Amino acid sequence: MNRCPRFLAVFAVFALSLAAAAVSAAPTAKAQHEIDALIAGLGSSGCEFERNGSWHDAKAARAHLQKKYDYLRKRDMADTAELFIERAASKSSMSGKAYRVRCRGKAAEPSERWFRQRLQTLRAAPTH
Numbered sequence: 001m002n003r004c005p006r007f008l009a010v011f012a013v014f015a016l017s018l019a020a021a022a023v024s025a026a027p028t029a030k031a032q033h034e035i036d037a038l039i040a041g042l043g044s045s046g047c048e049f050e051r052n053g054s055w056h057d058a059k060a061a062r063a064h065l066q067k068k069y070d071y072l073r074k075r076d077m078a079d080t081a082e083l084f085i086e087r088a089a090s091k092s093s094m095s096g097k098a099y100r101v102r103c104r105g106k107a108a109e110p111s112e113r114w115f116r117q118r119l120q121t122l123r124a125a126p127t128h
Contacts, residue, residue: 027079034081034122038089039065041118047103049111052092055102065089085115 027035043062048055051064068088072078078087090112091098099111 025076025079027073031080034119035069035078035084037122038081038084038115038118039069041122042101042115045101045103047101047114050100050102050108052095052097068093081119085112085119089115 039062042049042065043058045058047058047061049058049061049064050056051061056064065088069078069084072084072087078084087093089099090110100108101111101114102108
Protein backbone atom coordinates (compact mmCIF):
# COMPACT_ATOMS: atom_id res chain seq x y z
CA MET A 1 0.00 0.00 0.00
CA ASN A 2 1.45 3.34 -1.05
CA ARG A 3 1.24 5.91 1.78
CA CYS A 4 2.79 8.79 -0.14
CA PRO A 5 -0.48 10.16 -1.64
CA ARG A 6 -2.18 10.02 1.77
CA PHE A 7 0.75 11.80 3.42
CA LEU A 8 0.69 14.48 0.73
CA ALA A 9 -3.04 15.00 1.21
CA VAL A 10 -2.64 15.38 4.99
CA PHE A 11 0.32 17.70 4.50
CA ALA A 12 -1.65 19.82 2.00
CA VAL A 13 -4.55 20.23 4.45
CA PHE A 14 -2.11 21.20 7.21
CA ALA A 15 -0.33 23.72 4.97
CA LEU A 16 -3.63 25.29 3.88
CA SER A 17 -4.72 25.58 7.51
CA LEU A 18 -1.52 27.41 8.37
CA ALA A 19 -1.97 29.74 5.40
CA ALA A 20 -5.55 30.52 6.41
CA ALA A 21 -4.44 31.27 9.97
CA ALA A 22 -1.78 33.63 8.68
CA VAL A 23 -4.29 35.50 6.52
CA SER A 24 -6.77 36.03 9.37
CA ALA A 25 -4.49 37.58 11.94
CA ALA A 26 -5.09 40.29 14.49
CA PRO A 27 -4.22 43.82 13.39
CA THR A 28 -0.69 45.02 13.97
CA ALA A 29 -0.24 47.81 16.51
CA LYS A 30 0.10 50.29 13.63
CA ALA A 31 -3.09 49.05 11.93
CA GLN A 32 -4.99 49.14 15.22
CA HIS A 33 -3.82 52.71 15.80
CA GLU A 34 -4.96 53.71 12.29
CA ILE A 35 -8.39 52.10 12.71
CA ASP A 36 -8.87 53.67 16.14
CA ALA A 37 -7.82 57.06 14.73
CA LEU A 38 -10.26 56.76 11.81
CA ILE A 39 -13.17 55.93 14.11
CA ALA A 40 -12.23 58.66 16.60
CA GLY A 41 -11.68 61.11 13.75
CA LEU A 42 -15.22 60.65 12.53
CA GLY A 43 -16.52 61.00 16.07
CA SER A 44 -14.77 64.33 16.59
CA SER A 45 -15.27 65.67 13.05
CA GLY A 46 -18.62 67.36 13.56
CA CYS A 47 -19.69 65.76 10.28
CA GLU A 48 -22.93 63.90 9.71
CA PHE A 49 -23.06 60.29 8.61
CA GLU A 50 -25.76 58.84 6.38
CA ARG A 51 -26.69 55.21 6.61
CA ASN A 52 -29.73 53.62 5.04
CA GLY A 53 -31.21 57.01 4.13
CA SER A 54 -30.98 58.61 7.61
CA TRP A 55 -28.44 61.17 8.77
CA HIS A 56 -26.75 60.71 12.14
CA ASP A 57 -24.44 62.95 14.15
CA ALA A 58 -20.75 62.14 14.46
CA LYS A 59 -21.12 60.64 17.94
CA ALA A 60 -23.78 58.16 16.79
CA ALA A 61 -21.77 57.37 13.66
CA ARG A 62 -18.69 56.64 15.75
CA ALA A 63 -20.65 54.29 18.01
CA HIS A 64 -22.13 52.49 15.00
CA LEU A 65 -18.78 51.99 13.28
CA GLN A 66 -17.13 50.91 16.53
CA LYS A 67 -19.82 48.25 16.93
CA LYS A 68 -19.30 47.04 13.36
CA TYR A 69 -15.54 47.01 13.81
CA ASP A 70 -15.81 45.06 17.08
CA TYR A 71 -17.92 42.46 15.27
CA LEU A 72 -15.37 42.13 12.45
CA ARG A 73 -12.41 42.19 14.84
CA LYS A 74 -13.74 39.21 16.81
CA ARG A 75 -13.81 37.28 13.54
CA ASP A 76 -10.38 38.49 12.33
CA MET A 77 -12.03 40.14 9.34
CA ALA A 78 -10.57 43.65 9.56
CA ASP A 79 -6.88 43.48 10.36
CA THR A 80 -5.90 46.52 8.27
CA ALA A 81 -7.29 50.03 7.97
CA GLU A 82 -8.16 49.28 4.34
CA LEU A 83 -10.23 46.25 5.35
CA PHE A 84 -11.94 48.27 8.08
CA ILE A 85 -12.90 50.89 5.50
CA GLU A 86 -14.05 48.28 2.99
CA ARG A 87 -15.96 46.02 5.39
CA ALA A 88 -17.26 48.38 8.08
CA ALA A 89 -17.11 52.03 7.03
CA SER A 90 -18.25 52.03 3.39
CA LYS A 91 -21.71 50.52 3.26
CA SER A 92 -24.49 48.91 5.22
CA SER A 93 -23.96 45.22 5.75
CA MET A 94 -27.74 44.82 5.90
CA SER A 95 -28.91 46.77 2.84
CA GLY A 96 -25.66 47.11 0.88
CA LYS A 97 -26.37 50.84 0.51
CA ALA A 98 -23.27 53.06 0.54
CA TYR A 99 -22.67 55.30 3.55
CA ARG A 100 -22.05 59.02 3.04
CA VAL A 101 -20.36 61.73 5.09
CA ARG A 102 -21.45 65.38 5.05
CA CYS A 103 -19.26 67.97 6.72
CA ARG A 104 -20.22 71.59 7.34
CA GLY A 105 -19.96 73.66 4.17
CA LYS A 106 -19.23 70.67 1.95
CA ALA A 107 -21.31 68.37 -0.21
CA ALA A 108 -21.98 64.84 0.98
CA GLU A 109 -19.45 62.30 -0.27
CA PRO A 110 -19.13 58.53 -0.12
CA SER A 111 -17.76 57.53 3.27
CA GLU A 112 -15.22 55.25 1.61
CA ARG A 113 -13.60 58.27 -0.06
CA TRP A 114 -13.77 60.30 3.16
CA PHE A 115 -12.07 57.53 5.19
CA ARG A 116 -9.44 56.81 2.53
CA GLN A 117 -8.49 60.51 2.45
CA ARG A 118 -8.27 60.55 6.25
CA LEU A 119 -6.09 57.44 6.18
CA GLN A 120 -3.80 59.01 3.59
CA THR A 121 -3.47 62.14 5.75
CA LEU A 122 -2.84 60.04 8.85
CA ARG A 123 -0.09 58.07 7.13
CA ALA A 124 1.52 61.23 5.73
CA ALA A 125 1.75 62.86 9.17
CA PRO A 126 5.16 62.71 10.84
CA THR A 127 5.38 60.17 13.64
CA HIS A 128 6.84 61.00 17.01
